[in-house]
Amino acid sequence: MTAQVRSVWFWLALAVLVILIVTLLYPLINVLASSLSSARADGRSGWSVLLAEPKYLRAVANTVTLGAIVTLAATAIGVPLAYVAARYDFPGKALIAILPLTTLVVPEVIAAQTWLMMLGNNGLLTRTLAGWGIGLPSFYGWPGLITVMTFIYYTYVYIGTLAAIRGFDAQLEEAARGLGTSPAVSRLKVMLPVVLPAILASALLVFTLVVGNFAVATILGHKVELLSVLTYQTFISEVSTDPVMQSTLASVSIGLVALVLFLQRWVVSRGRYEIVLGRGAKPVAMRGLKSFGLALAAALVVIISLLPLATVVAGAFTVSRGPVMRWGEWTTAHLWRVFVNAPDPIINTLLYAGTATLISVFFATLVSYLIVKKRTILTPAIDYLTALPLALSGTVIGIGLVMSFNSGWMAITGTGAIIVLAYVIRRLPFGIRNASSTLYNIPNSIEEASISLGVPPLRSFAKVVLPLMIPSVAAAGVLVWTTTVAELSASVVVYSGGRETMPIQIFRLIDSGLMAQASAYGFVLVLMIVIPILLATTVFRLDIFGSR
Amino acid sequence: MARIVIDRLSVAYSGMRVIDGLSLEIEEGSFFTLLGPSGCGKTTLLRTIAGFNPVQSGTLRFGDRDVTNLPAHQRDIGMVFQDYALFPDKTVFDNVAYGLRARRVDAATIRRKVGEALERVGLSAFPERHPVALSGGQRQRVALARALVIQPQVLLMDEPLSNLDAKLRVQVRETIADLQREAGITTVFVTHDQEEALALSDRIGLMRQGSLEQVGPPEDIYRRPVSAYVADFVGAANTVPVDLEAPLAAGMPTRVNLGGIPVAALAPEALGAGSATLVARPEDIALIRGHAAGTLPGIVRRKQYLGGKTAYGIEVAQRQLAVDLHGEDHSGFAIGDPVGVVLDSAKTLVVRS
Ligand SMILES: Nc1ncnc2c1ncn2[C@@H]1O[C@H](COP(=O)(O)OP(=O)(O)O)[C@@H](O)[C@H]1O
Numbered sequence: 001m002t003a004q005v006r007s008v009w010f011w012l013a014l015a016v017l018v019i020l021i022v023t024l025l026y027p028l029i030n031v032l033a034s035s036l037s038s039a040r041a042d043g044r045s046g047w048s049v050l051l052a053e054p055k056y057l058r059a060v061a062n063t064v065t066l067g068a069i070v071t072l073a074a075t076a077i078g079v080p081l082a083y084v085a086a087r088y089d090f091p092g093k094a095l096i097a098i099l100p101l102t103t104l105v106v107p108e109v110i111a112a113q114t115w116l117m118m119l120g121n122n123g124l125l126t127r128t129l130a131g132w133g134i135g136l137p138s139f140y141g142w143p144g145l146i147t148v149m150t151f152i153y154y155t156y157v158y159i160g161t162l163a164a165i166r167g168f169d170a171q172l173e174e175a176a177r178g179l180g181t182s183p184a185v186s187r188l189k190v191m192l193p194v195v196l197p198a199i200l201a202s203a204l205l206v207f208t209l210v211v212g213n214f215a216v217a218t219i220l221g222h223k224v225e226l227l228s229v230l231t232y233q234t235f236i237s238e239v240s241t242d243p244v245m246q247s248t249l250a251s252v253s254i255g256l257v258a259l260v261l262f263l264q265r266w267v268v269s270r271g272r273y274e275i276v277l278g279r280g281a282k283p284v285a286m287r288g289l290k291s292f293g294l295a296l297a298a299a300l301v302v303i304i305s306l307l308p309l310a311t312v313v314a315g316a317f318t319v320s321r322g323p324v325m326r327w328g329e330w331t332t333a334h335l336w337r338v339f340v341n342a343p344d345p346i347i348n349t350l351l352y353a354g355t356a357t358l359i360s361v362f363f364a365t366l367v368s369y370l371i372v373k374k375r376t377i378l379t380p381a382i383d384y385l386t387a388l389p390l391a392l393s394g395t396v397i398g399i400g401l402v403m404s405f406n407s408g409w410m411a412i413t414g415t416g417a418i419i420v421l422a423y424v425i426r427r428l429p430f431g432i433r434n435a436s437s438t439l440y441n442i443p444n445s446i447e448e449a450s451i452s453l454g455v456p457p458l459r460s461f462a463k464v465v466l467p468l469m470i471p472s473v474a475a476a477g478v479l480v481w482t483t484t485v486a487e488l489s490a491s492v493v494v495y496s497g498g499r500e501t502m503p504i505q506i507f508r509l510i511d512s513g514l515m516a517q518a519s520a521y522g523f524v525l526v527l528m529i530v531i532p533i534l535l536a537t538t539v540f541r542l543d544i545f546g547s548r
Numbered sequence: 549m550a551r552i553v554i555d556r557l558s559v560a561y562s563g564m565r566v567i568d569g570l571s572l573e574i575e576e577g578s579f580f581t582l583l584g585p586s587g588c589g590k591t592t593l594l595r596t597i598a599g600f601n602p603v604q605s606g607t608l609r610f611g612d613r614d615v616t617n618l619p620a621h622q623r624d625i626g627m628v629f630q631d632y633a634l635f636p637d638k639t640v641f642d643n644v645a646y647g648l649r650a651r652r653v654d655a656a657t658i659r660r661k662v663g664e665a666l667e668r669v670g671l672s673a674f675p676e677r678h679p680v681a682l683s684g685g686q687r688q689r690v691a692l693a694r695a696l697v698i699q700p701q702v703l704l705m706d707e708p709l710s711n712l713d714a715k716l717r718v719q720v721r722e723t724i725a726d727l728q729r730e731a732g733i734t735t736v737f738v739t740h741d742q743e744e745a746l747a748l749s750d751r752i753g754l755m756r757q758g759s760l761e762q763v764g765p766p767e768d769i770y771r772r773p774v775s776a777y778v779a780d781f782v783g784a785a786n787t788v789p790v791d792l793e794a795p796l797a798a799g800m801p802t803r804v805n806l807g808g809i810p811v812a813a814l815a816p817e818a819l820g821a822g823s824a825t826l827v828a829r830p831e832d833i834a835l836i837r838g839h840a841a842g843t844l845p846g847i848v849r850r851k852q853y854l855g856g857k858t859a860y861g862i863e864v865a866q867r868q869l870a871v872d873l874h875g876e877d878h879s880g881f882a883i884g885d886p887v888g889v890v891l892d893s894a895k896t897l898v899v900r901s
């Protein structure tokens with residue numbers, strides 16, 4: 001009987017492996033292989049073109065430079081903010097707690113858009129300041145890229161560092177103080193080695209996100225050539241004739257991200273994480289001028305982080321004439337258009353993201369159960385494959401899918417299925433990491449205790465394991481949903497006319513300069529993100545950010 | 549309540565044999581302990597009895613029922629785990645009631661039986677609490693109540709005390725002993741702690757690499773170990789390799805050579821000629837002041853005063869022997885003293901190496 005059960009799990013694992021190979025490994029191999037072939041019209045290989053044309057090398061250099069600058073800037077904001085949040089109490093501190101929410105609630109495309117509405121050529125601030133005779137430099141190019149990405153990504157450093165400091169054993173620090181070193185010195189000496197790996201790991205994560213970023217890069221990049229933008233443009237213009245260059249560029253980005261992820265892994269494995277279980281230090285209450293300064297600095301970060309939200313809401317209700325916003329004059333015409341005249345993007349988003357979330361949650365739960373509780377010889381392969389999407393930007397995933405499923409037995413290019421597939425693949429590592437960590441915390445003995453008391457295995461799983469998994473799986477589902485409805489970089493590659501999702505529609509409207517229309521869709525999109533989060537946390541009392 | 553009969557049982561993990569042709573009978577209603585070092589296969593054997601590991605070959609019977617291929621949930625067992633394995637989302641009451649509900653017992657009976665079970669483990673005060681709100685000792689008592697309330701044929705426990713601190717361990721140990729005696733359920737208890745095994749068991753099975761080295765009552769295991777392995781594992785023992793010139797029959801007195809001096813000893817089991825091991829427990833050795841004839845000459849090298857006894861390390865023939873002295877004046881020897889070492893000929897054994 002047990003042998004039979006084991007073989008059922010084996011066949012399930014095999015099925016999962018086949019699915020992963022077809023939908024994930026095969027497209028990836030297609031991209032890499034195509035970059036090596038010399039099937040270009042002029043007979044040159046993609047790599048020789050890459051090395052010969054300065055445009056491509058510049059794109060690589062620009063991408064790495066941007067990644068480095070944003071990583072540094074995000075760390076410079078995220079680390080002090082985390083330290084202050086962990087160690088000090090001051091008026092208004094509670095506001096900082098909502099920061100992790102902002103990146104979740106404001107999709108990148110909306111962040112880029114709203115910064116433009118403030119500081120772009122037609123931006124509110126640009127015009128106001130111009131009215132006072134102050135000319136701002138153009139926000140397009142480096143200033144915009146750095147500013148916007150920094151204010152999107154610093155939250156990752158903040159969250160990572162905060163967790164590490166909170167877990168840092170306060171007693172250790174006190175012990176060091178007992179040895180006679182001054183508090184400041186002992187703090188640095190003792191805490192840094194423990195917290196540094198966490199900072200480095202989150203900083204490297206930021207770097208990979210910058211390399212893969214499509215929305216901000218395309219909307220604000222302007223004349224700054226970037227890898228992701230160039231890859232997308234090559235794809236758009238040469239999709240049917242010359243897939244070699246797009247594959248080569250995609251391969252460069254895969255290599256870059258894989259290298260950094262490898263580095264990150266190494267950093268994490270060297271980290272002294274064994275001490276993280278301890279009592280966190282009590283926050284010190286701050287008074288007087290110092291507390292005022294802290295509150296001010298923190299408030300500034302919070303306000304800048306929330307600015308996109310305010311702008312998109314205001315923009316959705318503001319009268320516009322073409323690209324010109326008439327701030328202060330209100331209307332509901334844009335929303336009327338969104339809901340009544342052109343609701344297709346809303347319907348498409350609900351349909352595709354909803355389907356993808358359901359599939360994603362189900363598949364992630366199944367795969368995690370196989371990985372954690374029913375190990376077979378196939379498990380390591382499944383383990384590695386499901387981590388692959390971490391090294392692939394949305395653009396790369398999209399290109400791989402289109403290349404692979406254009407024709408043949410699974411010709412889904414041009415259908416809604418390919419959008420759903422792209423969504424599921426992008427969220428796969430997150431879903432599995434979440435479900436696995438839940439499963440690791442549920443000891444096998446609970447299931448066995450139930451069986452020993454006379455309840456058959458499957459019913460035991462349903463009666464004692466599933467109830468323990470549901471809160472975290474549901475929380476992960478909400479997060480998958482919120483990030484999937486905001487997904488742009490893969491879906492913009494694989495979608496076809498009539499299947500625009502909200503982020504794609506917003507992207508296109510920004511391209512045409514129709515900011516008010518874009519805001520209206522953006523406002524609805526934010527609602528589609530915020531409402532489920534509110535429902536989940538208040539009505540169902542899920543700990544959403546525990547699963548992040 | 550059933551007698552457990554294991555016949556030439558083999559269990560393997562992905563081809564690697566962990567239990568190797570093991571046979572064992574456990575009397576109805578008795579308390580049997582599987583004892584052995586970590587990794588010797590105790591858990592594997594227990595889980596095979598429970599039905600969580602597939603059997604490679606051999607048979608397993610509860611009474612006249614052949615359960616070799618019966619799924620775990622149909623075996624009618626109660627199981628207690630090292631990590632308690634309580635259902636964290638259920639109250640104490642619901643945890644204990646779980647098995648009764650699975651058996652479709654009516655609500656009134658459930659209430660009565662759960663009440664009694666909690667009473668017996670001394671936990672009737674908080675049936676509505678969740679496991680997180682209990683201490684380790686209380687959790688294991690709930691687990692015990694949960695396993696016993698269904699009145700299983702067989703009670704299986706895998707190191708149920710090893711997550712508890714020393715004091716609780718003794719308390720819960722007593723609860724287990726009392727409950728088992730009251731209920732009279734055939735019990736298999738797994739531990740690597742010899743003191744637990746000696747204190748609780750009717751019989752002990754000492755395991756070594758997937759097979760049973762010796763099976764018997766605690767006194768036998770302690771007093772008449774069949775091998776150096778058993779003597780070493782249960783209690784403290786001085787073991788000295790010796791050479792036998794002729795085979796020995798069981799219970800036969802003999803003399804073996806220790807550093808040139810013949811020492812009287814007994815073989816509890818038949819032994820072939822060749823290398824064997826001399827076993828002498830520290831408390832079975834006496835010391836005489838000075839080097840007297842007919843004793844082994846030694847020198848006191850270590851001394852630890854322990855109140856009720858003194859533990860000495862005596863150098864004899866280039867070897868340290870541990871000697872525990874009780875009785876009056878047990879701390880009377882000093883480091884550096886020359887002493888005569890006397891082994892109790894009735895308690896000094898020659899066994900398999
Ligand atoms: N699930 C398993 N898969 C493979 N080998 C195992 C498994 N469980 C235990 N073993 C191996 O079987 C041997 C016996 O283990 P176990 O029964 O847990 O010993 P004990 O309980 O006496 O410490 C050990 O060598 C262990 O490594």
Ligand SMILES: [Mg+2]
Nearest residue numbers: 587590591592
């Ligand atoms: Mg064990």
